[in-house]
């Protein structure tokens with residue numbers, strides 16, 4: 001069966017898709033059950049992805065990066081996620097919400113200092129916005145910073161943070177004064193290890209096991225003046241800009257899970273055909289094709305330099321739902337075998353269930369979408 005394609009990838013991007021598919025099939029897919037069971041990414045996977053330049057995707061060439069279009073970036077994440085969502089999400093977070101914001105907003109010295117190590121995968125990037133009392137409501141964060149004679153000092157805690165246990169580089173958001181709400185927030189670059197910065201605990205999760213998720217403490221972390229990314233008070237702008245682009249990446253990861261679940265479903269229906277299973281397969285195909293069209297469309301708009309906030313939200317919303325729905329149909333068709341330990345159908349369903357939460361929940365995507373529809377002129381709403 002042909003891959004449902006909405007718009008053609010160029011030859012260079014198709015070559016990149018084939019290259020990463022070969023790598024994912026050889027290196028990642030055979031380890032997917034082990035990654036899920038042990039809740040750990042094998043070091044050889046990270047090493048080879050780094051050697052092959054995947055930690056450098058989209059970063060400027062002058063800092064060791066490998067510039068690619070958003071469509072290519074999306075195709076890479078989809079292919080990796082179809083093999084193991086945990087691997088793809090680790091890469092998506094590293095690039096979309098840590099390395100790329102530094103490339104976009106860093107000073108020349110910050111780019112020189114951090115991007116080459118991030119591009120080589122020597123440092124893994126993390127993004128720390130969520131706090132115990134501030135997730136969707138980003139302007140309520142309580143982590144504090146003070147200005148000092150020689151830089152800044154950070155105090156506070158963050159929760160559900162991906163990638164941070166690897167102690168690479170964490171983009172941390174804190175406020176100078178919670179009363180100033182969104183205007184008080186600034187973004188800081190905290191390398192690991194730094195005195196006062198610690199990982200308090202690592203969470204066990206239902207899905208995306210292997211992608212580490214931790215609670216962090218910043219207890220008087222001292223940073224030099226160039227620990228600040230962007231200007232003071234601009235932090236939420238940095239965060240929301242990163243998350244908007246990041247949503248295309250997370251949607252691509254969800255698309256990879258949707259595709260893997262579709263492929264499992266197709267194989268199961270081929271083995272044991274029945275009318276109701278064919279109908280489930282047909283519905284799954286329609287969901288996969290819709291998700292793909294939306295993810296590709298959002299990536300194309302970003303590549304064309306057009307506004308893409310609404311498209312990124314719809315793509316994440318629909319691709320997350322498609323992953324859950326197709327994975328759930330896979331478990332229905334597999335029957336009891338689908339929920340046995342180590343069964344791919346069960347793993348895909350558990351992985352799919354996490355996508356509606358990360359980088360803005362589905363309800364928050366609906367709020368963004370609703371606002372964008374009401375603010376837009378009628379000619380741009382349908």
Ligand SMILES: Cc1cc2nc3c(=O)[nH]c(=O)nc-3n(C[C@H](O)[C@H](O)[C@H](O)COP(=O)(O)OP(=O)(O)OC[C@H]3O[C@@H](n4cnc5c(N)ncnc54)[C@H](O)[C@@H]3O)c2cc1C
Nearest residue numbers: 127128129130134135136160161162357358359360361363
């Ligand atoms: C696996 C995983 C990895 C993560 N990685 C990171 C990371 O790397 N960095 C980071 O900063 N965060 C990360 N997060 C946190 C994630 O971004 C937050 O969990 C998410 O933004 C929701 O915030 P919250 O947990 O505080 O829930 P809340 O904001 O309290 O939301 C709880 C529920 O209420 C709904 N809700 C909230 N407000 C509204 C509203 N106004 N209207 C309608 N419904 C609403 C939400 O949709 C959700 O269903 C991760 C989370 C997970 C599960």
